[in-house]
Amino acid sequence: MPDQTAPQTNPHGLAHARELQGHLTALDSFSGTALAVLATASGIYTYLGVSSLLDDTGALSFFAASAYSIAVSVGIFVFWSYLMRLMPAMRTTGAKLKLMGAMALGSLAIIAMSSWLNAAALAGSAAVEQHLAQTVQEYQEALEHAHDTAVSAQALERDVARVRQSFEDLSEQEAAGDLSGLAGRGAVFRVLRQKAEELAALEVQIQAQSPLIEAAFEEGNAILSRMRALIVEPGAVEARSVAFSEDAVRLAGLVSSLRQLSVAPLVDRAAEDLSASVVLPELDSTVAGGQAAQQSTITSVLQVLALRAQSLEEAAEQVLALPPAPEVSYAPISSADAVILYAGNFVPSWAGAIAIDLLPAVLVLILMVTQGAIRTGRGDLPAEDTLTLAELRSALHAMREMEALDTPPAAARPGENVQPMAPQPVRSND
Secondary structure (H helix, E strand, O other): OOOOOOOOOOHHHHHHHHHHHHHHHHHHHHHHHHHHHHHHHHHHHHHHHHHHHOOOOOHHHHHHHHHHHHHHHHHHHHHHHHHHHHHHHOOOHHHHHHHHHHHHHHHHHHHHHHHHHHHHHHHHHHHHHHHHHHHHHHHHHHHHHHHHHHHHHHOHHHHHHHHHHHHHHHHHHHHOOOOOOOOOOOHHHHHHHHHHHHHHHHHHHHHHHHHHHHHHHHHHHHHHHHHHHHHHOOOOHHHHHHHHHHHHHHHHHHHHHHHHOOOHHHHHHHHHHHHHOOOOOOOOOOOOOHHHHHHHHHHHHHHHHHHHHHHHHHHHHHHHOOOOOOOOOOOOOOHHHHHHHOHHHHHHHHHHHHHHHHHHHHHHHHHHHHHHHHHHHHOOOOHHHOOOHHHHHHHHHHHHHHHHHHOOOOOOOOOOOOOOOOOOOOOOOO
16 A cells, blocks of 8 residues: 655646746845845945035045945845845744834835935935925015015005095185185185195105015016026036025015015005094184184084095005015025925935835845745655755765765785785975
8 A cells, every 4th residue: 555644746846946946046146246236336325415414525524424325335235135045034924024024124224324315316406406496486476475565555546546636626625615615725725735735745655666666576586587597507506506595685685675665554554644633724714604614614524534544544454454475585405305305306216216225125025935936846845855866966976975984994815915005106396
């Protein structure tokens, strides 16, 4: 009867396992070199990223950046070498999960100490230029907002002119005797002309602000044009950032000037004073009942004056209620910080920087799958069933050598003369 306990051989699985083992042996001959190249490349880009963070360009900074990049290269090489050797050899799920946790933790450490610096080296200048472009956009919005607010305040000139014109018309009516019934330039006429002249002076002030506002806005646009030219100008971004900072300071001053050129606060204060500061003249009518008519007319004029002042104040408060222009200030930024701040705009660079560090993780997973397939193909066969022909020849050769060492030399038979060995001639070294 056949032995039921004998292992079941799987020649196809065994052949497949031997094929995979042969492939691994061939690939293992250059895997270490490839891993060293990846680690060296990551170290070079890490050196460039560290150099961009150091302000000093002397020998100490060079050695500091070199030491950091070398440490990163060695750490990456050793870390992935450990995993490429140990992870595929694990047979239990628990051991594999623990090593995977270690691989995830090590990958995060590599990203923290290397990948972001690699991204800074790959896209640092572009990220700084992105920061400059974003700053220009913010300054443009602030300039336009301040200009729009100032122009809206200039529109109050029409409201002031309308109120002034109404008082001038009333004064003309009073001069003709249509208000108090007393023709001439008496007390009522002087009150109306007083307020019309105040509003005319305010109107002149508002008109004087218009050329100042337009000049500031044009100068701000010219500075913005220079700042945009600096962004796309060839050359080192650090030198361009210095000129950009100078223009940013000037532009911030212009935005503040535009805020101060708004006449809305001036109109608001003038509207408050319009009805509060009325110098009542002496009633000068000599006609019977004339002074009573003048007093009644002046009272009506004051009521109209209060209504006009209220409408003008409401118009000024609508302008004052507009949100102020945002405060913008340019802050210089390093290439590494810019890459982190604008990471969403440089996804390909981040992907490349991380891939060069974590690509060996794919190799580790490939080795795990392959070693698992090899173990599945071999099954539970004993070692003698998995020997190749070359391994069997080597084993037989080793057995013969061991047997030759263990067998004592044959003794001489009786009657046989043992011929001594002839002495060998000694050769000279000449």
